[in-house]
Amino acid sequence: MNTDSKNYLLICEIGPIYDFVRQSRKTVDFWGASFLFSYVMSEVARDITNNGGTLFLPYLDNNPMYRRNGTIACGSVPDQIYATFTDSQRSAIENGLKTIIEEIVKTIALKVGKLAEQKGKAGVFDHGELKDFFHFFYTIHEIKDAQPTFEEFLEAERKIRIRSALRPFRQITGNNSIAKWEKCSLCGDRKRIYSKVVDKDAGLYNEEHICSVCLLKRFLPEAVTFIFSGTKAEFKKPRYRSSSDIAFSPIKACIDTADDEMKQAYKAFIRECEQISEEKDSEGRFFYDPNLRKKFTAWKKSLTEKYQDKIKLPWLDRPFYSIISMDGDNMGNNLKENWENRQDVSRIISDFSNDVDDIVSKNHGQLIFAGGEDISFVIHPEYLLGCIGELNNLYNGYFLKNDLTKPMAEKFTLSAGVVVCYHKYPLSQAILSACGMLRKAKKFRGKNATAISLIKGHTETFNFAFSNKLIGDLKRLKELLLSADISRTTPYRIKESEEVLKAITDVRHKENYLYTIIAGTRGVDKTNAEIMEIVGLLMKFEGIDAMINALLYARFLAGDK
Incomplete structure (x- = not known):
């Protein structure tokens, strides 16, 4: 029997996306979590094709992240990838799938760790924790021809759905349980390795703590340039870091069209806030912070008087x-x-x-x-x-x-x-x-x-x-x-x-x-x-x-x- 005549449909899937994305405190966390899984799957797709497989779904030939060419604004590769291959490629593809996730995460963690050291009090990454967190599943389904029929496609999908019955977990004993004040502020499940003061007047809650896993999404926007260095890809940084910045966006749009006097006064307030606040990169946070917004009172009144026709101004006090x-x-x-x-x-x-x-x-x-x-x-x-x-x-x-x-x-x-x-x-x-x-x-x-x-x-x-x-x-x-x-x-x-x-x-x-x-x-x-x-x-x-x-x-x- 000629084994080369066998054809297969491969389905790859990664998780736990929903929990990781949801455990976000800032807009930049939300963006970073989605980007991380998308980038991992784009590399999985590249590895499959490099080992002789053919992508079946989704179509990625025009995807900037997969091609490493064009403008990358966010994650754009889904959490499921379908590919076809024959017996002659099966061994190389399977061997690649067994190690690629760990290799990708280690590379990202190395860069993120260096960034974290520059930003706050950072410890050593728990690579075991990182390895255990990402759940990568794949199933290989034999098909009759080079391309699957719709029925074969559905049968392969039924196989991969079995993974929903799995409940991976790490056993925690009394000896390695985590004290409440040592837990990550984002997920609440893992031990912190990074801390930074976010509100010096908040007493015991003045610091934000982040674990090895959540640290990846917090600093990923800054690490992406490194990840795609040497390629033809151009990276577009996230526009907003927090929900306060989004709430402030109609006012910012009004400021951008205001006269120079209004703009200069606004910039002066921002510089003053940067000297006072622990946050250095959130204009919306400055504008709506109870301790800082009084600085803008007279300026807001002047803005309202000069630009009464701007329909965006009703949002001034409605963030x-x-x-x-x-x-x-x-x-x-x-x-x-x-x-x-x-x-x-x-x-x-x-x-x-x-x-x-x-x-x-x-x-x-x-x-x-x-x-x-x-x-x-x-x-x-x-x-x-x-x-x-x-x-x-x-x-x-x-x-x-x-x-x-x-x-x-x-x-x-x-x-x-x-x-x-x-x-x-x-x-x-x-x-x-x-x-x-x-x-x-x-x-x-x-x-x-x-x-x-x-x-x-x-x-x-x-x-x-x-x-x-x-x-x-x-x-x-x-x-x-x-x-x-x-x-x-x-x-x-x-x-x-x-x-x-x-x-x-x-x-x-x-x-x-x-x-x-x-x-x-x-x-x-x-x-x-x-x-x-x-x-x-x-x-x-x-x-x-x-x-x-x-x-x-x-x-x-x-x-x-």
Whole structure:
């Protein structure tokens, strides 16, 4: 028997991504965690191809991280890689997979360790801890021909899913348990090897402690230049280091267009804050810090007086940020129906992911991950809806331009899970909630939806899901609320009339009754064009609760505290 005639499908997967990404305190941690896993998988893909394998999915020939050529803005290689090979390549590929993860992590840890020594009190990396943390799985499935059928593909996926039943852990005894004050501030599971003062007035909590594993993501942005040195790749550093910087972004955009006097005064305040604060690279932290913000009081008043027409100024005293998790809809069915054209579909998705950063950056956001149709980014609520709308149009537009996928282009859509919260709200909890909201968006009728959780306080939260086709209407509703004289009690008045509104079946009569409710809160007794338009927009949101939530969220965007 000729063993060279055997063909195989290889599936590689890495973890634990979700826990590692979620255990973040700063935006830069979030970015670094995603980048680390993505970089590891790009190197795995390179090793497979170097040993004779052929990448099956995803399409990476135009991926800057994999090719080491082009602009690298964030992690862009997914946590799963599919490849094909024959018996003649099997031994080399398997041997490479057994050692590559440990080699990559050691290289990164060496550079990160040197950076940590320059920044704070750093100990020695626990390489055993690093080795145990990363879970790398792969399965090899024999296939009939050089390329798998869809059924063979599904059977191989069923094999790799067995890994979800595994629960690796390190046994901790009374002799090596970790004291509470020695634990990592990010994960709370491992012993610190690095400490730095973050708030000199915080008493016992004035230092941040980081373990060997979490230190990788904290300093990875600074180590990336070293990792890609000698290649044709250009690295784009993360734009923001903390959620406070994101909350500050609309004000910063206003400052960038202000006159020289305002700019110079602002720069002087920043230099003064840098001398006082332990944080040296977060302008948003300076601006919203209770001990520092008094310095900006007179300057803020002057900014408001000079630029009253700037709609971004209502955010001066409302420091919010948002986290977005987006994913392609119906990808399993779409892939099945386009199995013969899977490479074209994968190539289109890869082209799309390469363009995501331009849109997110244009909207003053920070891209965290863009691997295929899986996207994560952080952005200010002011720019949120516009950015989601642009990304959806870009994604769908790529499939419309391709002759093979054009007939089914309407099936290729994105859904988004969003959390909008105060800048001091725990980033780890916001990441967790954004993933939950994405699941809600996926359950929305017809998908192609956005689900938003607005967290205005510790107890004041409401969830709101709507079709992405209504993004433009929601933005217009916000604009109308900025100019129309609508009472804050309007949503509650609509809720009080819920049973009546449900009982009215004639659309025209329902519109008239809704107009009466909205106009009545301000005593408007004649036709008002703005209120009529508001009624028309609200009627597009199905159900009374959806109308109320649309109105509440638009009011929030318009400046309602």
